Amino acid sequence: MRIIVVPDKEAMGKRAADLVQAEMEKHANPVIGLATGSTPLPLYQELVRRHKEEGLDFSTTITFNLDEYVGLTPDHDQSYRYFMDQNLFNHLNIVKKNTHVPDGLAEDIEAFCEEYESMIDDCGGIDMQVLGIGSNGHIGFNEPGSSLGSLTRIKTLTDETINDNARFFDKREDVPTLAITMGIGTILHARKCILLASGANKAAAIKAACEGPVTAMCPASILQIHRYETLIVTEDAATELTIRVER
Numbered sequence: 001m002r003i004i005v006v007p008d009k010e011a012m013g014k015r016a017a018d019l020v021q022a023e024m025e026k027h028a029n030p031v032i033g034l035a036t037g038s039t040p041l042p043l044y045q046e047l048v049r050r051h052k053e054e055g056l057d058f059s060t061t062i063t064f065n066l067d068e069y070v071g072l073t074p075d076h077d078q079s080y081r082y083f084m085d086q087n088l089f090n091h092l093n094i095v096k097k098n099t100h101v102p103d104g105l106a107e108d109i110e111a112f113c114e115e116y117e118s119m120i121d122d123c124g125g126i127d128m129q130v131l132g133i134g135s136n137g138h139i140g141f142n143e144p145g146s147s148l149g150s151l152t153r154i155k156t157l158t159d160e161t162i163n164d165n166a167r168f169f170d171k172r173e174d175v176p177t178l179a180i181t182m183g184i185g186t187i188l189h190a191r192k193c194i195l196l197a198s199g200a201n202k203a204a205a206i207k208a209a210c211e212g213p214v215t216a217m218c219p220a221s222i223l224q225i226h227r228y229e230t231l232i233v234t235e236d237a238a239t240e241l242t243i244r245v246e247r
């Protein structure tokens with residue numbers, strides 16, 4: 001694991017954008033896996049800036065998002081499709097049909113999940129997957145206890161994740177309890193992963209992911225066996241690390 005510690009969120013966004021841009025420039029049709037949540041926002045802001053000011057071209061980029069709530073329409077302001085459109089896709093020259101977010105309204109969710117895996121395969125697999133981490137160590141919506149070999153499927157969210165996400169909804173009861181998520185196995189298939197973390201509330205999860213045992217109880221710990229895994233972590237999220245890091 002390569003662990004890069006940066007002073008703040010802005011620096012995290014820039015370092016991550018450097019890696020994403022370098023990956024995009026290597027492929028005719030780059031396939032980038034994306035996450036939602038507050039953590040990747042500085043990355044998305046930087047990618048939008050590079051597109052607008054430096055001409056970074058997304059016209060041949062294909063994206064796959066990690067997850068989506070079950071039951072929210074794409075125009076619901078807390079759906080992950082809406083989040084991605086508002087925070088990234090609407091500001092780039094990306095072709096909308098090349099942006100994939102799991103369909104939380106799919107009638108046959110199991111069939112949809114299989115199709116999502118096939119779509120990723122048909123595009124040649126994910127070149128670089130961007131990840132955040134939950135305070136309980138989840139990646140995507142793979143909560144503690146998730147099978148380490150899992151593929152895209154429906155998951156029940158833990159109380160901890162519902163509490164974490166309640167801040168985005170009017171009431172805690174409005175937070176959906178089910179989500180479609182790429183599995184841990186899906187994430188491991190990505191040729192490269194970059195995990196971003198910022199904030200003191202992520203310090204324990206980062207410690208467990210990097211220095212704890214590889215265990216389903218901390219899904220992000222599986223990244224210890226990934227062939228190319230880079231963490232970009234702000235100082236306050238890195239306070240519990242004892243291993244050597246880059247600065």
Ligand code: F6R
Nearest residue numbers: 035036037038039132133134140
């Ligand atoms: C969302 C996702 C989640 C988040 C995690 C952290 O697509 O993959 O695993 O990365 O819940 O969320 P934030 O960034 O809001 O702290």
